[in-house]
Amino acid sequence: MLNSLWHTLFAPGFFSSSAVWRALSMSAAVAVVSGMVGVFAVVRGQSFAGHALGDFGTTGASGAFLAGLNAVWGFLGVGLIAGAIMDTLGKRAKERDIATGVVLSLILGIGALFLYFDTTYRNTTGAPMTILFGSVFLVDPSLLPFVLCFDGLAVLLLFIIYRPLLFSSLNVDLARAKGVPARLISILFMSALAMAVEQSAIVVGALLSTALLIGPAAIAIRFTHRPGKAMLVASMIGIFSSWMGILLAYDSYNWPPVNRGWPVSFFIASIILLLYILSHLRLRMGTRRGKKVLQEG
Amino acid sequence: MYLRSVANTAPDPVLTVKQVSVRFGSRRVLDNISLELQAGDFVGLIGPNGAGKTTLLKVILGLQPPDAGKVEMEGKVIHRGNSRVGYVPQKISLDPDTPMSARDLVALGLDGHRWGIPLPSRKRWAAVDEALAAVDALRYANAPVGKLSGGEQQRLLIAQALLTQPKLLLLDEPLSNLDIRSAHEVVRLVSRISREQNLAILLVAHDMNPLLGAMDKIVYLAEGRAAMGSVDEVVQSHVLSQLYGYDVEVIRVQGRILVVGGEAPLPVNQSISVWDEALTHVE
């Protein structure tokens, strides 16, 4: 009885598959970095920039594919350059969003062209799917060192700029008056953001890297009001969602229509969305109860 | 003018602004502004919207290089990041979800410019709590900043500015989003701190009335020009008309002062609404 329940939850082979273990560890690394960087992206109003970086990386990756290079370099190179450009284009959030939006369509167009060439000239029909939607199960093991290395770099950078970043996220004028080099901090944060997003794009796919960046962070800051704690909670939510997603995707090999398994990214994004909705509902109820107590008191 | 060289025991003024001019494009926003603040002075920097008040503060802070003139603190040219200057910027709007407690925000005033993450330190939090106590904000020290009221946030920003034990505190429109009672509370608080710590205060406001009992001197800024002195010296129809470059009228009613016509020159039909506003203000 218990055994069959166990097997419904964890399809046979889940714990013995090396692909599963690799997926679990890589997605955890990505979730931690995305959660930590994501808190700042949300607080600074740079969620859209974070999303755009994923898309820019796509174009880079498909270009690299076309040139026969490793997709990692395409993701990272274009991500870092695009981050720097976005940062210099607009000083105010609104200005920046408009500039990003305009450039984004052009870059996406070029990306579509590259992907088309990828499939026609290089005969890699899977390339667009992998680059856009990723698959934690199919990640090339040789990429693991790269992913971990750049994730580590992003976290290190974030730790170094932590206080001035928090300060200038609160108010730029105030931070500058206190001697914070706000331009430099902004560029360094963009680099950390680019590294985090591109790593996650390699693992969960460019289109859904945003989900891991923004979702857990947005949920975390609804429940915590300390910066460090918010980063920790966001990482935990990210790990939980991606592990649940991996489990469901593994189980889905036995689901219709064919025994091929549903895409992991679908599950991860759905779980994050579900948690986000739940966090809103809970807070609503919380405040209503709070008001009632006030009225009665 | 030469009194100072005779009485050479007199200390250097805390702040000296010498003939500062700033232009944006062809527009002169500040035109040859000079002023002096002594230790413990509480000075109101008053002027209509767009008069250049924020710009003047930014020049003093080193955030806006002046086209001419200079700013000195205790006789030395002032630089950006000077820990002897505390600053409360205009209109900080904190998102309700900002992941910071009141203590976190105040602590940034102490070491927000340093690299790295803060190391656990009892001394650091003791200093933060002392600043919180100075502005009567210990009650909500652990509350999320985004969910505090405007007045409470304003107190935290003042606490943040006090942490490095400044000699000069610059406050940009700290009263503008507050109801009358909270505004008076903030004025009383600032004036008390100024006395206790012998701190020079330059407080920006577009309405001078909440400051009338509290400020020692007024700097009135209009059309890029400034007049400094006691309220009675400066706030007179002929002095302000000269600043504005057209006729404005100072009216005193029930202990309040109204400057009528003291916005940008308006077409006749709109200037009536200025009167209306002034009258409703009186009530």
Ligand SMILES: Nc1ncnc2c1ncn2[C@@H]1O[C@H](COP(=O)(O)OP(=O)(O)O)[C@@H](O)[C@H]1O
């Ligand atoms: N960086 C800037 N570039 C161009 N114009 C500016 C800049 N900063 C302020 N101004 C202009 O200078 C004038 C004075 O602005 P400000 O000092 O903010 O006025 P106040 O604080 O008295 O309301 C305004 O007309 C404003 O539009």
Ligand SMILES: [Mg+2]
């Ligand atoms: Mg202003």
